[in-house]
Amino acid sequence: MQDRPISEFIRRHYRHFNAAALVDAATAYxxxxxxGGSMLVTLAGAMSTAELGLSLAEMIRQGKVHAISCTGANLEEDVFNLVAHDHYVRVPHYRSLTAQDEQALLERHLNRVTDTCIPEMEAMRRIEAAVLAEWERADQAGERFFPHQFMYKILRSGVLKDSFQIDPKDSWLMAAAERDLPMFVPGWEDSTLGNMYAGHVIEGHVKNVHTVRTGIEYMIELSKWYMATSAESSIGFFQIGGGIAGDFPICVVPMLHQDLRRTDVPLWGYFCQISDSTTSYGSYSGAVPNEKITWGKLGVNTPNFIIESDATIVAPLVFAYVLGW
Incomplete structure (x- = not known):
C-alpha cells in the first residue's frame, strides 16, 4: 500500500505516549x-453525530470493516445527519449555556449533543415517518426484522433520496446497507426511534411488540456470525468508546466457551479500544485490556491496545492510516 500525506504525517510525528499507541494499533489493524483477518468495529458515544461516516463509510466500502456493533443512537443519528445536516445547529460556546439557554433550545426543538443540536422535526420526525411505514408493513404481514434491517430497507427503497443533505458516500450506514454488512444493535430500546416504537405499540399502530427484533436475538445472530466467520479468519475487535456497544459483542466468546462448551471457537485475534475513561474502581470502559483475559474474552497473546484520547479525533486518524490516506 502506497501511503499518502496523512499516514506519512502520522508515522513521522506520532512517536510517543498516546500518539505512539495510535500508530501501533493502526499498524496492527x-x-x-x-x-486475512476480519474486523468488528463498535460505536459508542455520539460518533454518528460527530460525522464519523466521513471515514468509516470508506472503511466499509474497502472491506476493512466486516461487522458493526453500535448503539441505537449511532444507528439512527447517521441517517438523521443524512437528511437534516443543513438544519443542525452548532453551539461552540456550549460550556457557558445557562439553564434558560437550554430551555430556549428545547423550545426550538433542538436536542443538544455537546456542541451540536439535532433538529427534531427535520431529522427525528422525518425518519420516524419513513420507518413507521416499514414497521406497520412488517407488522401487518406478520414479519419481524432487526432495527438495522428496517434502516437498510428505508435507505435501499429510495424514499429518503430527495431529502439527502450530504453526499450519501459520507453516510456509513448507507455504505453498510449497500454491502448488507452484519450489524448488531444491543439496547436499541434506549434510542429516539426505540422510544418512538414503544409509543406506536402503545397507541396500537403496531400490534405485535416483537415486530422489531432486539436483544437476545441479536446475541444469537452474533454467535452464528462469530462461529461462521472465525472458522474462516481471525476476528479483530476495534472498540470506540465503552458501554453496551462494546461489552455486548465481546461477550460472545465467553458465552460460546463457557455456556455452550464450544471451546474450539477461537478468541478475538486483535483488540483496540479508544477511550477517554480512566481506570477506576469497577469501571468497564476504563478497564485495561488485560482485565478481559480473566473473563475469557482475550488471550495472553492477543495483540491489544488502548488509546486514551478523544475518539472524535483518534478514530478518523486510525481509519485514515488503515486506508493509507
Whole structure:
C-alpha cells in the first residue's frame, strides 16, 4: 500500500505516549487484515453525530470493516445527519449555556449533543415517518426484522433520496446497507426511534411488540456470525468508546466457551479500544485490556491496545492510516 500525506504525517510525528499507541494499533489493524483477518468495529458515544461516516463509510466500502456493533443512537443519528445536516445547529460556546439557554433550545426543538443540536422535526420526525411505514408493513404481514434491517430497507427503497443533505458516500450506514454488512444493535430500546416504537405499540399502530427484533436475538445472530466467520479468519475487535456497544459483542466468546462448551471457537485475534475513561474502581470502559483475559474474552497473546484520547479525533486518524490516506 502506497501511503499518502496523512499516514506519512502520522508515522513521522506520532512517536510517543498516546500518539505512539495510535500508530501501533493502526499498524496492527493493517497487519491483521493483511493476514486475512476480519474486523468488528463498535460505536459508542455520539460518533454518528460527530460525522464519523466521513471515514468509516470508506472503511466499509474497502472491506476493512466486516461487522458493526453500535448503539441505537449511532444507528439512527447517521441517517438523521443524512437528511437534516443543513438544519443542525452548532453551539461552540456550549460550556457557558445557562439553564434558560437550554430551555430556549428545547423550545426550538433542538436536542443538544455537546456542541451540536439535532433538529427534531427535520431529522427525528422525518425518519420516524419513513420507518413507521416499514414497521406497520412488517407488522401487518406478520414479519419481524432487526432495527438495522428496517434502516437498510428505508435507505435501499429510495424514499429518503430527495431529502439527502450530504453526499450519501459520507453516510456509513448507507455504505453498510449497500454491502448488507452484519450489524448488531444491543439496547436499541434506549434510542429516539426505540422510544418512538414503544409509543406506536402503545397507541396500537403496531400490534405485535416483537415486530422489531432486539436483544437476545441479536446475541444469537452474533454467535452464528462469530462461529461462521472465525472458522474462516481471525476476528479483530476495534472498540470506540465503552458501554453496551462494546461489552455486548465481546461477550460472545465467553458465552460460546463457557455456556455452550464450544471451546474450539477461537478468541478475538486483535483488540483496540479508544477511550477517554480512566481506570477506576469497577469501571468497564476504563478497564485495561488485560482485565478481559480473566473473563475469557482475550488471550495472553492477543495483540491489544488502548488509546486514551478523544475518539472524535483518534478514530478518523486510525481509519485514515488503515486506508493509507
Amino acid at each position: 493493517r497487519a491483521h487484515l493483511d493476514r
